[in-house]
Amino acid sequence: MEKIFVHGKDIPLQDLGGGTSRRILSYGEAMMQVEVHFEEGACGSVHTHPHTQTTYVLEGEFEFTVGDQKDIVRPGDTVYMPSGVPHGCVCKKAGTLLDIFTPMREDFLK
Amino acid sequence: MEKIFVHGKDIPLQDLGGGTSRRILSYGEAMMQVEVHFEEGACGSVHTHPHTQTTYVLEGEFEFTVGDQKDIVRPGDTVYMPSGVPHGCVCKKAGTLLDIFTPMREDFLK
Numbered sequence: 001m002e003k004i005f006v007h008g009k010d011i012p013l014q015d016l017g018g019g020t021s022r023r024i025l026s027y028g029e030a031m032m033q034v035e036v037h038f039e040e041g042a043c044g045s046v047h048t049h050p051h052t053q054t055t056y057v058l059e060g061e062f063e064f065t066v067g068d069q070k071d072i073v074r075p076g077d078t079v080y081m082p083s084g085v086p087h088g089c090v091c092k093k094a095g096t097l098l099d100i101f102t103p104m105r106e107d108f109l110k
Numbered sequence: 111m112e113k114i115f116v117h118g119k120d121i122p123l124q125d126l127g128g129g130t131s132r133r134i135l136s137y138g139e140a141m142m143q144v145e146v147h148f149e150e151g152a153c154g155s156v157h158t159h160p161h162t163q164t165t166y167v168l169e170g171e172f173e174f175t176v177g178d179q180k181d182i183v184r185p186g187d188t189v190y191m192p193s194g195v196p197h198g199c200v201c202k203k204a205g206t207l208l209d210i211f212t213p214m215r216e217d218f219l220k
Binding site for chain 1: 112113114115116117118119135136137138140141143145162163164166168174176177179181183184185186187188189190191192193208210212
């Protein structure tokens with residue numbers, strides 16, 4: 001089951017609590033794109049998963065941790081999170097991330 | 111060899127000709143993020159590759175073709191291109207796409 005064309009405005013934001021919300025965009029077995037919206041101060045707690053992830057900062061400012069590396073990222077900046085490496089972020093200025101996973105996050109559809 | 115944190119402003123745009131240019135952002139073996147900038151009327155000719163690709167529209171307006179499907183996409187809209195499926199786009203209003211590939215495009219680094 002693939003979603004070839006997904007228009008962001010057609011997908012309501014799903015409240016995740018803690019000042020974060022998300023919309024699941026196009027996906028298929030091999031990849032999934034997800035917008036995640038953060039209020040200032042909201043966190044993506046450090047966690048790990050077998051999926052490789054990349055993130056592109058659409059808006060705002062975030063402090064990211066990937067393994068033992070830390071950096072501040074802003075619009076147009078990007079992060080690569082290898083499979084199984086612990087990662088997380090703290091939102092310094094309200095904004096939006098685009099997270100992409102390979103393979104897709106089947107757990108997000110449950 | 112992985113690029114965990116890549117700041118967009120640190121990467122010069124590489125002119126690809128035909129009104130398009132790109133910057134390669136974070137990547138590792140499993141994925142690569144690439145910004146592609148288009149002038150109005152520029153084309154990504156229909157082509158195919160074994161990598162699965164997703165695209166997120168950052169700016170502008172594009173007509174995309176994926177297999178036998180066609181759609182107009184704008185900022186916040188997304189496209190999924192399965193491995194081996196022919197795809198291409200025409201830029202209707204100057205803008206920028208974020209393309210993500212799995213696995214990474216080793217050919218882009220040559």
